[in-house]
Amino acid sequence: MTMAARRARGEERRASISRAWIIACALVVLGLVGGAAFDPRPERPVVRRAGYRVLEADFHMHTTYSDGTLSPLTLVRQADRRGLDAVGVTEHNTVLAGRLARAWSELTGGPIVIPGEEVTTGGYHLIAVGLETTVSPDQPIEGVVADIHAQGGVAIGAHPVKRFQPGLAPVRAELDGVELMHPIAFATRNPDWRWLDLLTYYEETTPRPAAIGSSDYHFASILGLCRTLVFVHEPASAGAVVEAIRARRTVVLDPDGRLLGHPELVALLEREPYVPRSSDYAYRGENAADRALRLLGLAGVAGVAFLRVRPRRRGEAKAGAGPAP
Amino acid sequence: MLLSAAASLVVRPFRGYEALARAAGDEAPTILGGAIRLLFVIGAVVATTAAGRLAPIELFVATFSFAYVPLAQLVAVGVALRAVSRTVPIRRAFALYLAGHGPWLIALLAIAAVCLIAPSPAEVLFAVAPPLVLGALAWSNVLTFACFRRGLGLTAPRAGIATALHSIVLSAIVAGYYLGMGQLGPQLWR
Secondary structure, eight states, X not given: OOXXXXXXXXXXXXXXXXXXXXXXXXXXXXXXXXXXXXXXXXXXXXXXXTTEEEEEXXXXXXXXXXXXXXOHHXXXXXXXXXXXXXXXXXXXXXXXXHHHHHHHHHHHTOOEEEXXXXXXXXXXXXXXXXXXXXXXXXXXXXXXXXXXXXXXXXXXXXXXXXXXXXXXXXXXXXXXXXEEEOGGGTOOSOTTOOHHHHHHHHHTOSSOOEEEEOOOBOSTTOTTSSOEEEEEOSSOOHXXXXXXXXXXXXXXXXXXXXXXXXXXXXXXXXXXXXXXXXXXTTOOOSSHHHHHHHHHHXXXXXXXXXXXXXXXXXXXXXXXXXXXX | OOBOHHHHHHHOHHHHHXXXXXXXXXXXXXXXXXXXXXXXXXXXXXXXHHHSSXXXXXXXXXXXXXTHHHHHHHHHHHHHHHHHOSSSOHHHHHHHHHTTOHHHHHHHHHHHHHHHHOSSHHHHXXXXXXXXXXXXXXXXXXXXXXXXXXXXXXXXXXXXXXXXXXXXXXXXXXXXXXXXXXXXXXXXXX
16 A cells, blocks of 8 residues: 555544544543642641541441442542541451552552441441451351451441441440441431431440541542541551540541530540541532533543544435444 | 434434444444443543542543443343344344443433532432433333344344343342342341
8 A cells, every 4th residue: 555545544534533523532631631630639737636646537438349439449549639547448248448448558658548347237237447357247246346356446336327226236335436427417318317316326325435427438529528536646557546446536526516526535626626628529629620621521521422433424324323333 | 413323322222223233344333332432431420420520540440440330231131142042143232232321321421410510419419310320220221122122133022031131130240249249148138
């Protein structure tokens, strides 16, 4: 084939890509540029109060290993973006995702990742933080909590709504923590999942467990929406976080900003207020350019998905649906 | 017409699959093209809903994380097709099937758009996500039937059996994964 023929064939191929599809691809590129430019890694300043290091933590999240939408790798990345110092990756009935997330976080200098598990049964959900091997849910709950403690972990009653309270009853006095802040405090579809039931359960449990706030992250932007302030002995580490939970040195903020948790630490924060790092849970965007580029990018994705790559050739019959790659 | 097969099939699934079945050469659907389209949209929606924008790394990783979706679908199509026909070419069936993701692409993109546009995303999502997902599930089954019936030329009874088998096998794959991982069983019997 001569050079001229090759050039003509190349031009024919280029001309055979539809202009609309090319514009859609360009919009996707713009969206990706915006996605990279407006995705900064916020500072995680070292905060101390009364000799403790204060960490912001989220102990309940899921990955693509079960019903989450983020992989262990991108979950760690997003936790970092949301200013979380420590996270418990607590997959349903397996610690595998947590261990992967920890390895990735150590490699990339991300937050402290503590492998854990959400022991999930029909009668209760129990967050276990600080595990190396999976705790089997196929045993009575007393055995589950014993196994968690034998590994040096802590057992946290997950979203103890009325439905799950009977299941947790045999171990209520042995719980290290109770999830009393959960996204249902802000919005819920299920009328049986009431945030006030979580608060009441926490306040009526004796001995008083650690106050825990978690996002129960599966999807969307709520990672870190509810978080726990953990007061650890330095150096900050997974072991220090678990020890702090065991010692009940945690505080959470309710939807009205009221402090709940260890009485001395609550008093401390009332004297020396601490404002937890926030994140853009409502998709407000950084600025107008960010909002514009992300919408253009999404429009581009729709165009790439739904527009013909190659224009219909002259003389091609108009069928009900023109064939297209 | 500007619209691709994925869009056209949503509106006219039966005529669309008839036309697609006649397509040849560059116009014929491909397995890779269909799979990449689906995974690209999934990646974009995951990135948009998690990070609030088209974050490249989240998009790229999600594209690979969800690669099991088209794989599971193709297993279901293969099993269903071979149960009703020994002669229909499998590769052709795969390519035609993967051209029919339009309902799911629309539902996913709509969910991402709600997140970016709605003033109160959580409340709007609670309202619109269930009908979007259920609608996509129902209409995608119509497209699957149309694929078997008009795209692959099966008789109506065989196409119906294949569509039902496809749903059963796909559900079994998903349930089997969660049972194998120990995530579903304890929720059912403990």
